[in-house]
Amino acid sequence: MPGNLLKNPNGDEDLEHWELTENGGDQWRTEDMPGDCGHSFSDESVTKYFSTSFEPCLKRQVIDLIEEGFDPENLDIAQPAVDVVDWYCSRTDCGCIYKIIVTLLDENQEVIAEFKPDCVTLDPDTDDCSWNQVSHTFTDYGPGLRYISFEHGGQDNKFWQGWFGVRVTGSSVTINL
Structure with a gap:
């Protein structure tokens, strides 16, 4: 089984593998680390990140677990932990809003469980706008998981x-069997 189930989590392939669900303003783009954000990243192997514009920009991947080689029966019985990690930051000259929504879906892509924390607002005048990590682990979500x-x-x-x-950048979805 693969480690990180997200493809192109750091923008190394520009926006390949991502569905742009909102692409406002000057739209999504990728930049080289540390770029305009001015913050170095803790993992030197991460050399790029995605940046957003002045109108909402959201991008999504839907992971088909059966296509990734997971056995449906094993998913139903084991209900393995699903670990989610994402990293976000702002520039030092302009505040920003960050949003994440991760959902576990059944075979009909109906929601089984959802991680949707409140949006985060970063203000360079009052916040440390360097890279921040958000993480969540799904457990005890019941049978039926087929997509994330x-x-x-x-x-x-x-x-x-x-x-x-x-x-x-640094986004990951892993299943802990």
Whole structure:
């Protein structure tokens, strides 16, 4: 079984494998680390990140667990822990809003469980806007897991034209068998 089930989690392949569910303003783009955000990342192997614009930008991947080689019966019986990690930051000159929604889905892509924390607003005047990690582990969610939807993004909160919104990278979804 693979480790990280997300493809292109750091933008190494530009926006390949991501469905752009909202692509406002100047739209999504990828940048080289540390780029305009000015913050180095803790993992030196991560050399790129995704950046958002002045209107909402959200992108999503839906992972088909059967296609990834997981056995449906084993998923139903074991109900393995599903670990989600994402990293986000803002620029030092403009605040931003960060959003993440991860859902476990059944064979009809109906929601079994959801992780949808409140949006995070970062303000460079009052917050440490360097890379922050958000993580969540799904457990005891019941039988039926077949898909995982991972969606994240945001925007800047000053509506400046360009790519002043939230930066995201280091995203992962893993299943702990």
